[in-house]
Amino acid sequence: MRPEAPPTPDEIARAIAFEQEHAEAEPANEAAGRELAARFYRDCLSAQPGKDVPDLLGFIEHLSKEESVTNKDRGPHRAFWSFKSQPEGADREIPHRFLARAYGESRGLQVLEDTPAGNQLNSYFLGNPNVVDALVEHYGVNADKLGIAHGEAWDTLSDRYAEATEGLVIAFAADITEDSVLGKTEMPKLLQSAKVGKENVRFTVPMPQHEHLPPDIDAFIANDPIRCQLLMGDYDPEQSPEEFAMKLHAIDVPEDQKEVHGRIVDRLSTADSYKDLNPAAPEAKRQRVRTNSFLPGVNVSHGIIPASRSGLTSHGAIEPAVAPHIAPKPAGIET
Incomplete structure (x- = not known):
């Protein structure tokens, strides 16, 4: 099966299951937020054993710059996603991040959220209000600085993930918008790469009629x-x-x-x-x-x-105008 072929019924069902699992894992109340904030703090302590008080924002930055953006159990082709669509056979729209994960599981594609770095950062739900409130109240974190550090971490991961691409680019997107990470960060990087370029991009989602x-x-x-x-x-x-x-x-x-x-x-x-x-x-x-x-x-x-x-x-795409910098990427999700 071609890596960009339309999703099978099993892949659609798996994508929906991934979406449900993600919703269930996200802290829904203050108690769950405190629990996850405590786990994040413990991980920071373990990563910085010489410090009595860990640098929480420094931990986020280190994770984004140093942890691997390649899943050693997957193949060379990489999935990139933006927004959502309704695949043929699905009864509703499915966020492409979960459809990409279903492809990654069944077709061996690399998916950022399934790499060591992406999976770890994603697991902390640092954009969730309950987690943010707990970090502010119990660990002295500045909410604004946390938001900036979290967004910059995802931007760094996206850039590194695109730079590591050597096989095909399997794109889960309809129209590419300039305010998406795919449009402003990942695709320009991929088109400029001597290892990728326009010849190696494949879209899984049909382009809408205009x-x-x-x-x-x-x-x-x-x-x-x-x-x-x-x-x-x-x-x-x-x-x-x-x-x-x-x-x-x-x-x-x-x-x-x-x-x-x-x-x-x-x-x-x-x-x-x-x-x-x-x-x-x-x-x-x-x-x-x-x-x-x-x-x-x-x-x-x-x-x-x-x-x-x-x-x-x-390989390059010459853009007449550079898109303005949009707010940092939130916890791997584009809305």
């Missing part, structure tokens, strides 16, 4: 090597086709798709609105020629590929 895009353009951006280089905001219907053309122009495409890529960029860049791209629109209007404002001084006619596009590297 009603404002012509079917051929929508199908083009659903190709894995194209899809992994785009963010949902790049083809936002509230933006102009020309803005999308700028983003699409900047990406690196496989050699056998360059001609189609060029034609699509041309069509987008010469349309005033997505309604102009409707196949039913008059042919003369769809093929008109005008000066392209994102290539100053260059007249781009239908089907002509700007020469400057050939200068990209084979």
Whole structure:
């Protein structure tokens, strides 16, 4: 079975079981929060035997920087996830983090939350209010500093996990958003890696249909090597086709798709609105020629590929704008 093949009924059931187990393990009251906070404190003491008072935030940082992000019992391919979707055969949406874990168990994929570092940090539930309150009340932790340290730890783990990738990237995501860890940290790292790049990214989740895009353009951006280089905001219907053309122009495409890529960029860049791209629109209007404002001084006619596009590297995705830093990643969960 291909590692990116759709989930089986057993994998869907296992993902739901993982979700239920996670919900049951999370502290639901003050007593459970105190118990978990005490375990966290004991682990800090064990890791820092020379200190009478352990450095709790330093323990979190050390864990994120030094503990392994590779499960020795799994294979080389790594799962990356963001948000959730409803797989065929499921009666509801399933968070992708749990679907990824089901694949990891049945198909031998690496999953961050199942690595030594990810599993340990995840087990402390340091984003849970009951745990945070107990650490503040009984161990003198500053809640704001704890939140920052916890978020930075997950960012560090995500970065290290992506950097360690040598096999295929199995992505559990529909549209990739710029405020997700996958969009702002992991995928850019993977695309820049000489060991990964766009050629080794596979999506398990079908890309949603985008009603404002012509079917051929929508199908083009659903190709894995194209899809992994785009963010949902790049083809936002509230933006102009020309803005999308700028983003699409900047990406690196496989050699056998360059001609189609060029034609699509041309069509987008010469349309005033997505309604102009409707196949039913008059042919003369769809093929008109005008000066392209994102290539100053260059007249781009239908089907002509700007020469400057050939200068990209084979692995990178050039983003016209850098996404702003969003709040730190909470306890391995994106909402």
